[in-house]
Amino acid sequence: MNGPSVNGTKVLRTLAQALLAPLIAVVVSVIVTSIVVVIAGASVSDFWNVILTVPSHRNLVNITNQSSMLFLAALAAAIGFRMNLFNIGVEGQYAVGAFVGAVVAGTGFFPGKLNVVAAVLAAMVAGALWAGIAGLLKVTRGVSEVISTIMLNAIAGTLIGYLLNNHGQQYGQGRRTTPIPESSQLAGWTPWDAVDGSIWTLTILAVLAGLTMSFVISRTRFGFDLRATGQNENAAIASGVKVKRMVLISMLISGAIAGLVWMPALFGQADYYGPPFQHQLGFTGIAVALLGRNRPLGIAFGAVLFAWLSEQANPLALVADISPSIVQITQGVVVLAVVVAYEVVRRWMAAHEQRELKVALGAEARA
Amino acid sequence: MSAAATETPTGGIVVRDILKQFPGVVANHDVNLTIRPATVHALIGENGAGKSTLMKILYGVQKPDGGTIEVDGRPVHFSSPTDAIKVGIGMVFQHFMLADNLTVLENVVLGAEKLFGIGEKARAEIQRISNAYGFGLDPDVLVEGLGVGQRQRVEILKVLYRGAKIIILDEPTAVLVPQEVDALFVNLRELRNSGHSVLFISHKLDEVLAIADDITVMRRGETVGEADPKTATKKQLAELMVGSELPSPETEESTVTDHVLLDLNDVGLVDENDRALLSKISFQIHRGEVLGIAGVEGNGQEELVETIMGMRKGTGTIQLDGKDIASWDTRDRREAGIGFIPADRHRHGLLLDAPLWENRVLGHQTRKPSSNGFLIAAGDAKSDTERIVSEYDVRTPSITTHARALSGGNQQKLIVGREMSGDPVLLIASHPTRGVDVGAQAAIWDHIKRARREGLAVLLISADLDELIGLSDTIEVILRGELVGRFDPRTVTPQDLGEAMTGGKS
Incomplete structure (x- = not known):
C-alpha cells in the first residue's frame, strides 16, 4: 500500500470531517437568520454589522464571563449525553449548587480564600446529590431520567424559593442569602479600565473542568466504559461494564459540574444568591452541548459563539430596529444545522470508508 | 423432491x-x-x-x-x-x-x-x-x-x-x-x-x-x-x-484432559414472570475439550451463555477451575480468563462506530496491554490490534477504520482474535461462524481447534450440526432450557441429534 499518500489523505479527511460540518452549519444558519431578518422587515446588512462588529472591551469581558458559565453547563449535560443519559436537569442542579454554595460562602465559616474552596466543594456536592436523586431513581426503579430531572428542576426552584423566604434576608424588593464576607470575594482580572469590568477569577473553573473531563473521557478506563455504554449498552454489559453503576456515577459527575456553573459569578460579582441569579443557563447549556457534539473543544467553541451572539445582540434594537431576541433564532438554527450537517457528513464519510475498504481489499485480492 | x-x-x-x-x-x-x-x-x-x-x-x-x-x-x-x-x-x-x-x-x-x-x-x-x-x-x-x-x-x-x-x-x-x-x-x-x-x-x-x-x-x-x-x-x-453432510471441520485426535475447568451444577434461570428459562443444567468441560451444545434456536442457548458470562443471575453453582464464580460479575469472570464470542456480534460484540483498536480494548478494559490500571494504554492497544489484524487475517485498510466498515467475516475474526488474547482458559463461542463467508469460517474453525490444542476449555453453541459434530468432543442437546441428551460426535448421526433436538418425535 502507498503509505505516505494514504496518510496524507487520512489527515485531510479527518480535518475535513472536523471542519466541514460546522462550516455547513454556520453557512446554513447565516442564510436562515438573514431570511428571518428580512421577514421581520429589517436590514440584513445592519443586522450582520451589529453582530459582527468588533466587540468593545466591556463586551469582550462579558463574553468571556458568560462563556465560562455556558461552558460548564454544557459540559455537565455532555457527560450524560456521552452515555445516552439525558440529564435535562442541569438547570435545577446548578440552581441548587449555586444556592448551597452561596449559603456556605455566606456563613464565612472558613477564613478568606479557604471559604471559596469550601463553598465551591459544597456547590459541587449539592449539584451531585440533586442529580443523584434522578440517577438513583433510574437504577433502582427504572424511572426515565428525562422525566425525573425535569420534575427536579421544578422542585429545585420551589425549594430554593421556600428556603429564601423563610431563612433568607430581605433585600430591596427581593430576598437573598447572606452576602459572602469581603475577604472571600474575588476581584478577578481587569484587562482594561475598571469601567469595562473584570474577568471573574473562577472562570478558571471552566478551563480546569474542561481539561479534566477531556482527559477522563478520552484517556481513562472510566471514560472508555462511559463511551462504550453510550455507543452500545449491550456490548458494554458483555464487556463487563456495570451499567447501573456507570449511570449513577455519570449523574453524580454531571451534577457536580453543574454545581460549578454559577460559581464564577457568585464570587466575581453577585456576592450572594438572590435576584441577580442568572436563570436558563442549564437549558442553554444543553443546546451548547449539542452544538459542540459533546466534545469539550466543540463545547468551548459553542459557548463562545452563544455568548458572543447574546452579547453583541444588545444594541440591535437601537441600531438596526430589530429585537435582540432574534439571535435566539440564530442560536436555535445553528444547533439544528449542526446536528443535521454532522449526520450528513458522517454518512458521507461512512460510505467513503466503505468504498476505500473495497478498493484496498480488491487491490489485495488481485495482487 | x-x-x-x-x-x-x-x-x-x-x-x-x-x-x-x-x-x-x-x-x-x-x-x-x-x-x-x-x-x-x-x-x-x-x-x-x-x-x-x-x-x-x-x-x-x-x-x-x-x-x-x-x-x-x-x-x-x-x-x-x-x-x-x-x-x-x-x-x-x-x-x-x-x-x-x-x-x-x-x-x-x-x-x-x-x-x-x-x-x-x-x-x-x-x-x-x-x-x-x-x-x-x-x-x-x-x-x-x-x-x-x-x-x-x-x-x-x-x-x-x-x-x-x-x-x-x-x-x-x-x-x-x-x-x-x-x-x-x-x-x-x-x-x-x-x-x-x-x-x-x-x-x-x-x-x-x-x-x-x-x-x-x-x-x-x-x-x-x-x-x-x-x-x-x-x-x-x-x-x-x-445440514447432514459429512462433517467438514474434521476432529483431530483427542486433547481432552481430566482437569475440570468449567463445572456447572444444577444451574437454573427464570424470567421476570418466574417462567423457567433454564433448569437443572449440569455439565463439565475439561481442559482441551470442546463441548458442543446442539438445539433448535430459542431453547435456552443464549440464556445459558449469558448466565455463564454473569450477564444474567441464575441459581445453582458455576465453578471455573475449582473456584465458585456464581457471585462474580462479568468483569471478574472475564479477568479470570473467559473469552466470549457472542452470537450477535453487532449487539454484544462490537462498538460499530469506534475504530478497530478501541474494539480491541472492549472487554479488556482492565487488562494489559489495553490498559495499565486506571488509564487506557492506546499505544499498546494499537500495536496489539496490529498483531491481531495480521495473525487473524482481518482484512482492513487500517486499525483506525471503524468496525462498521468491515464485512461480517472480518468483524468476527477481529472478535475471535480479541477473545483469544490475554491467555483465556475458557472460550465461549456462540454461533461463531454465523453470517460469515466460507474463508472466514474455515479460519475460525482453525482457531477453535488451536484453542483446544492449547488446552482451553471451549463451549461451542451452534445451529450448524456439521460444525458441532466436526469440532466437538462431546455434544449435549438442549431443549426447552434443559439438557436432554449427551452424544459422542464420533458415533452420533444427524438423525439422532435431530430427534433429540425436536423432542424425540418425528
Missing part, C-alpha cells in the same frame, strides 16, 4: 438462481423456488439462512445481484414494493403496521384511497373480503380493541384489498397462541381454495407440515432442497435445515 419443481408452472412465482451479495457476505446464492398457483408454500430454515433476504427481494425491498423472478410466466423486475404490489405480490410483516387509533376501514384504505375511495364502496369491499375468507372483521371498530389474531387478519385484508394474488407471510405464527394459529390456517386454506398463493415463512416444523403443500428449505443462503409435506418427517426437515 416434489414433482412440482419439474412441472412447467402456469402461474405463481418462479425464482431462479437468485444472487444477493453484501460487502464480504453472500446473503443469497443459487436460490431456486417455485410457488405453484393456489398453494401454500412453506420456506423454512434457521435464522440467518437467508429467508428474509429472499423475502425482501420478492417484495421489491432489495434488488438481487443476479438471477430471475417470473410471475405468471413473465419476468419481472422490482425496484420498490409498489412494483411488487402491481404484479399481485403482497406481504404481511411479522411486526404489524397498524394505527391503533384508526378503524379497520381507515387502516385498510390508508395509502390505497384511489382503489375504492374511503367511503361506502371501500366498506363494501372490505366486508366482501372479510366474508369471503371468514375473517369476521367489522370495518368500523378501532384497531386498538382488536386481539393479535384479528390484527393479523387486518394485515392480510390490507394486502388482499390491494389486489394481491400472492401473499408472503413472515413468521405469521410467531405472535399467535395455538387457537389463533388454527384460525389462521383456516383462513389460509380459504385463500388457497379461492386461487391465492401463500408463501409461508417459518421455522416451526409442526405448523409447516400442517399447512404447506410444498416445502423449500434454505441453509447458508441457498435453497438446499424441497420436501413433500405428505411424506416428510420433522426429523428429515430438521436435517435439511441444519
Whole structure:
C-alpha cells in the first residue's frame, strides 16, 4: 500500500470531517437568520454589522464571563449525553449548587480564600446529590431520567424559593442569602479600565473542568466504559461494564459540574444568591452541548459563539430596529444545522470508508 | 423432491438462481423456488439462512445481484414494493403496521384511497373480503380493541384489498397462541381454495407440515432442497435445515484432559414472570475439550451463555477451575480468563462506530496491554490490534477504520482474535461462524481447534450440526432450557441429534 499518500489523505479527511460540518452549519444558519431578518422587515446588512462588529472591551469581558458559565453547563449535560443519559436537569442542579454554595460562602465559616474552596466543594456536592436523586431513581426503579430531572428542576426552584423566604434576608424588593464576607470575594482580572469590568477569577473553573473531563473521557478506563455504554449498552454489559453503576456515577459527575456553573459569578460579582441569579443557563447549556457534539473543544467553541451572539445582540434594537431576541433564532438554527450537517457528513464519510475498504481489499485480492 | 419443481408452472412465482451479495457476505446464492398457483408454500430454515433476504427481494425491498423472478410466466423486475404490489405480490410483516387509533376501514384504505375511495364502496369491499375468507372483521371498530389474531387478519385484508394474488407471510405464527394459529390456517386454506398463493415463512416444523403443500428449505443462503409435506418427517426437515453432510471441520485426535475447568451444577434461570428459562443444567468441560451444545434456536442457548458470562443471575453453582464464580460479575469472570464470542456480534460484540483498536480494548478494559490500571494504554492497544489484524487475517485498510466498515467475516475474526488474547482458559463461542463467508469460517474453525490444542476449555453453541459434530468432543442437546441428551460426535448421526433436538418425535 502507498503509505505516505494514504496518510496524507487520512489527515485531510479527518480535518475535513472536523471542519466541514460546522462550516455547513454556520453557512446554513447565516442564510436562515438573514431570511428571518428580512421577514421581520429589517436590514440584513445592519443586522450582520451589529453582530459582527468588533466587540468593545466591556463586551469582550462579558463574553468571556458568560462563556465560562455556558461552558460548564454544557459540559455537565455532555457527560450524560456521552452515555445516552439525558440529564435535562442541569438547570435545577446548578440552581441548587449555586444556592448551597452561596449559603456556605455566606456563613464565612472558613477564613478568606479557604471559604471559596469550601463553598465551591459544597456547590459541587449539592449539584451531585440533586442529580443523584434522578440517577438513583433510574437504577433502582427504572424511572426515565428525562422525566425525573425535569420534575427536579421544578422542585429545585420551589425549594430554593421556600428556603429564601423563610431563612433568607430581605433585600430591596427581593430576598437573598447572606452576602459572602469581603475577604472571600474575588476581584478577578481587569484587562482594561475598571469601567469595562473584570474577568471573574473562577472562570478558571471552566478551563480546569474542561481539561479534566477531556482527559477522563478520552484517556481513562472510566471514560472508555462511559463511551462504550453510550455507543452500545449491550456490548458494554458483555464487556463487563456495570451499567447501573456507570449511570449513577455519570449523574453524580454531571451534577457536580453543574454545581460549578454559577460559581464564577457568585464570587466575581453577585456576592450572594438572590435576584441577580442568572436563570436558563442549564437549558442553554444543553443546546451548547449539542452544538459542540459533546466534545469539550466543540463545547468551548459553542459557548463562545452563544455568548458572543447574546452579547453583541444588545444594541440591535437601537441600531438596526430589530429585537435582540432574534439571535435566539440564530442560536436555535445553528444547533439544528449542526446536528443535521454532522449526520450528513458522517454518512458521507461512512460510505467513503466503505468504498476505500473495497478498493484496498480488491487491490489485495488481485495482487 | 416434489414433482412440482419439474412441472412447467402456469402461474405463481418462479425464482431462479437468485444472487444477493453484501460487502464480504453472500446473503443469497443459487436460490431456486417455485410457488405453484393456489398453494401454500412453506420456506423454512434457521435464522440467518437467508429467508428474509429472499423475502425482501420478492417484495421489491432489495434488488438481487443476479438471477430471475417470473410471475405468471413473465419476468419481472422490482425496484420498490409498489412494483411488487402491481404484479399481485403482497406481504404481511411479522411486526404489524397498524394505527391503533384508526378503524379497520381507515387502516385498510390508508395509502390505497384511489382503489375504492374511503367511503361506502371501500366498506363494501372490505366486508366482501372479510366474508369471503371468514375473517369476521367489522370495518368500523378501532384497531386498538382488536386481539393479535384479528390484527393479523387486518394485515392480510390490507394486502388482499390491494389486489394481491400472492401473499408472503413472515413468521405469521410467531405472535399467535395455538387457537389463533388454527384460525389462521383456516383462513389460509380459504385463500388457497379461492386461487391465492401463500408463501409461508417459518421455522416451526409442526405448523409447516400442517399447512404447506410444498416445502423449500434454505441453509447458508441457498435453497438446499424441497420436501413433500405428505411424506416428510420433522426429523428429515430438521436435517435439511441444519445440514447432514459429512462433517467438514474434521476432529483431530483427542486433547481432552481430566482437569475440570468449567463445572456447572444444577444451574437454573427464570424470567421476570418466574417462567423457567433454564433448569437443572449440569455439565463439565475439561481442559482441551470442546463441548458442543446442539438445539433448535430459542431453547435456552443464549440464556445459558449469558448466565455463564454473569450477564444474567441464575441459581445453582458455576465453578471455573475449582473456584465458585456464581457471585462474580462479568468483569471478574472475564479477568479470570473467559473469552466470549457472542452470537450477535453487532449487539454484544462490537462498538460499530469506534475504530478497530478501541474494539480491541472492549472487554479488556482492565487488562494489559489495553490498559495499565486506571488509564487506557492506546499505544499498546494499537500495536496489539496490529498483531491481531495480521495473525487473524482481518482484512482492513487500517486499525483506525471503524468496525462498521468491515464485512461480517472480518468483524468476527477481529472478535475471535480479541477473545483469544490475554491467555483465556475458557472460550465461549456462540454461533461463531454465523453470517460469515466460507474463508472466514474455515479460519475460525482453525482457531477453535488451536484453542483446544492449547488446552482451553471451549463451549461451542451452534445451529450448524456439521460444525458441532466436526469440532466437538462431546455434544449435549438442549431443549426447552434443559439438557436432554449427551452424544459422542464420533458415533452420533444427524438423525439422532435431530430427534433429540425436536423432542424425540418425528
